[in-house]
Amino acid sequence: MRAPVSRRERQREATYDEIVAASAALLDEGEDLSLRAVAARMGMTAPALYRYVANYQQLVDLVAFELDRAATARWAEAAERFDESDPAARLVVACTRFRQWALERPREFQLVFANPVAEHETERRELLTVSTSGCYFTDLLWAVQERYRFPYPRLDDLDETVREAVLEPLIPARTEHIAPEERGILWIYMRSWSALYGVVTLESTGHCDPRVLASGQLFRATIADWIGPLGLEAERSRLLAIVDDELAAARSGAGTAG
Amino acid sequence: MRAPVSRRERQREATYDEIVAASAALLDEGEDLSLRAVAARMGMTAPALYRYVANYQQLVDLVAFELDRAATARWAEAAERFDESDPAARLVVACTRFRQWALERPREFQLVFANPVAEHETERRELLTVSTSGCYFTDLLWAVQERYRFPYPRLDDLDETVREAVLEPLIPARTEHIAPEERGILWIYMRSWSALYGVVTLESTGHCDPRVLASGQLFRATIADWIGPLGLEAERSRLLAIVDDELAAARSGAGTAG
DNA sequence: TCCCGAGAGTGAACGGCGTTAACGGTAAAC
């Protein structure tokens, strides 16, 4: 099934990688992401980039997708210090790393997660469903459900519109393995994502007291609120200890890992 | 105590108003906010605006502040269909209107609430504490507390950093009337603001299923989660009915009021 | 092997942006 890669196609692919790398470097150094700057860093002129992206927004989408992928890989790696059989621990580690990333790299976070999705743009709308981080988190939630059997609404209990939405979902989640009558769990996906996204966005954009932000207590409290609904009450103290660990580690070794 | 307003000062004040008006008109028509466009709309050239704002960011801050004030006035007016003695009803109306505003005017919402606050900029940091909407919501929460006496943490129960933060708060809230030993209620202010901000930002930026967004169920569920903690359990069905009313009204008469 | 054409990249240009500098006019202040 390997695509017949001609030499040209390989070169083109390499250029895409270079575009992403140059963009990431730019953001890393606090510069603005711009077609001209990316091109210059690659030793090209700006119009040449139009062979690869149709416009600036597409560059942003491309970079956002790859940043999301790279960041998710890091949380996933961090989460692997707990075994696959302990999805709850993995989940709280991933959430905390997600927050930490959003705080350390607010510009990248803004790019990936505050990037508004306009109504009509079908292309970008579909991008919604391929977010790597989204799939990672929902897969973890699924694993938690398999292990702890937390309750989720039956289809009948859902609002009609929501029922349609969970039956034919447009969110970044693998759903093939979920029987239609069990799709109520997607409602938990959405609600918990909303909670996580909310507190992290608030903190990342700095719209709260800086001391509270530094303490991590707002985030911690939000996680704590979700321990019960996810059937993890028996694990509460252990999970919160993990969160505290991660927060403390981040405070002491801020900026250790690239 | 009225400042000695000279003719010049009055004229200057009027120009500020015109700047805000022109900016609002610009955003209203879907145009981008820019110094040049604002100036042109006022029959001026861009450099002239530098007599009034030091740079582009200051223009944004100025406009954001006024947009926030105007929007808050509208929610407050809508909330007044319930009497002052019914702060819970006022609160849910205001929250729902806040959400509706964020959905109808995502650009303005982004300007006011997603506008990142950098660490070092003391000026803008202080702006945090003068958000009209912030004060309005916290005042409502205070009224709810006075009437329903919901529980809030004692100072001893708070994390040390958080305790410092509530004792010398940097959030948009009137706090003079709150005794230091009762400042634990500020933690409720922050947490509920986080929840409201979170779900509204998620919906406003479109990072969720459009059908779920249209249904308003994600928002409704978030409100429902806070009914208990705010001591309003006895009022649950009435309050949710109010939310549903507001949501339905917004759906049918979308864009009725300017 | 030769040749053609597709694709990659260039330079020049347009209109827009924030911002600075040097310069006038005008109305308030003394």
Next chain:
DNA sequence: GTTTACCGTTAACGCCGTTCACTCTCGGGA
């Protein structure tokens, strides 16, 4: 009535996204 502080101008700089016309260079088919 003179001075001066303030408001606004024009011109320019260096960015930006984007388009257009053009060249060059390989890759692939004859």
